Amino acid sequence: MNLPGILAIYRYEMARWVRTLLQSLVSPVIATSLYFVVFGAAIGSRISEIDGVPYGAFIVPGLIMLNLLTQSVANASFGIYFPRFTGTIYEQLSAPLSPIEIVAGYVGAAATKSIILGLIILATATLFVQIRIDHPVWMAFFLVLTAITFSLFGFVIGLWAEGFEQLQLVPLLVITPLTFLGGTFYSLSVLPPLWQTVSLLNPVVYLVSAFRWSFYGTADVSVEVSLVMILVFLALCLGAVWWVFKTGYRLKS
Amino acid sequence: MSQIISIKGLSKTYxxxxxxxxxxxxxxEKGEIFALLGPNGAGKTTLISIICGIVTPSSGSVTVDGYDIIRDYRATRSMIGLVPQELTAEMFETVWATVSHSRGLFGKWPDPAYVEKVLKDLALWDKKDSKLITLSGGMKRRVLIAKALAHEPSILFLDEPTAGVDVELRNDMWELVRRLRNSGVTIILTTHYIQEAEDMADRIGVINNGELILVEDKRELMRKLGKKQLTLQLHDALDAIPASLANHHLVLANDGSELVYTYDSQGPRTGITHLLTDLAEAGIRFKDLDTSQSSLEEIFVGLVRRDR
Incomplete structure (x- = not known):
């Protein structure tokens, strides 16, 4: 195994993140704080408790997920797209690195970044609302699993994209709507039955539901089903990455 | 000398x-400087890219020090350093960080002393903390070489290394290439500058339209294809070449004021003495003479034209 190679990619990606800390860390934290101010304090005070949890606290797991998903995808997709765009990818391709090692470096770094961000948002949330974590081990598990899965998804997008516009397309047109419609700000039970069923097609529902369960012990969908769905999505992303490296799609001619 | 790279039946169709x-x-061959000459689009970069693992071959095989480039890619790629044609580098990184990064990618643990040596050899030491974006084109080219050398490769590919580089830097670079060769590194370079191939290479391969037209020891090539010409500037211009000189195959040039004689300088007899005797007998006087040897450039242009 080329451990120095994996670490080189990992360190390089982390260094890039530190260089752009303002954009990569401060701006999501500010954005999330604004959500707390608006939804938690201003509007939330007029909304009754959901499943016995005050509204401000109810939205915390969803907001962490929102950031975790968007940042994982953004970090990983940009991480691999940028060397493709500038041409420096020649070095990774000519290095004695297996596809798994390249993925481990990029996805590992992207997941680390979004996990750190998720934890910082959690810490920020405690400044605004009172939070309880019933299942901390499961909370950490879902945090890590989701970060890895969506970093893989981002990696695939970064390989697929042929321009900066396409790079933004999926996060903007797919991830953000799915997250907002995935029960970040509400419980599925408030929706009409038809929309409850439609919502079950949204993979983010399972992520938010399972994550919220680890906090407050209540879930829209059973945790077991959520876990299976997350693992299925992980398997799909792994399959896509495997296919990319096997065929050389967009990497090698 | 033993072979370090062996390419067999290699083809690529995009x-x-x-x-x-x-x-x-x-x-x-191990330890040689091999120059790959060819016009744009001849296939030079594709060939290099396949050996380095960037492009997948359509058929054929390549072994590096006995290892297959696909099956044993870890072994082969660890031995190879590549300096690409394009100036592509991580523009917002410092020189030190990007060179150290390359070393890691190729499976070597950090060795600041070695990286320092590479940077000093390439006159980059005082720029080690500069971001690449602030460097000149020539400096960036040096950084790419430093990156390629960061993992102590035994084979170095230089794809058009001196394109867009000033004369001084070019000379420095060739000096470095010679030093590397002396330390046992095998060097394969592609170039447009035929003078460079002539000055630097041990062997030369000419590639055109995806085919290797010839591979030859440089001196052998120059000897085989290197014609020499003797130009005689005549005292009095001639209208035609006298019949008594017909067997010398002379050409009249410059409105009859010059006689050009082409001969093989490496041959057993150049025929010059005979020619001069015949000229004297024919009463042709000359005021000056000049000899010139065809350069590799002329050989190259001739080969590529013939191949069209």
């Missing part, structure tokens, strides 16, 4: 249908 390489067979 998805677009473009046949970049027809069947290529080539052996590179």
């Amino acid at each position: 998805k677009s249908g473009f046949e970049a390489l027809k069947t290529i067979d080539l052996d590179i």
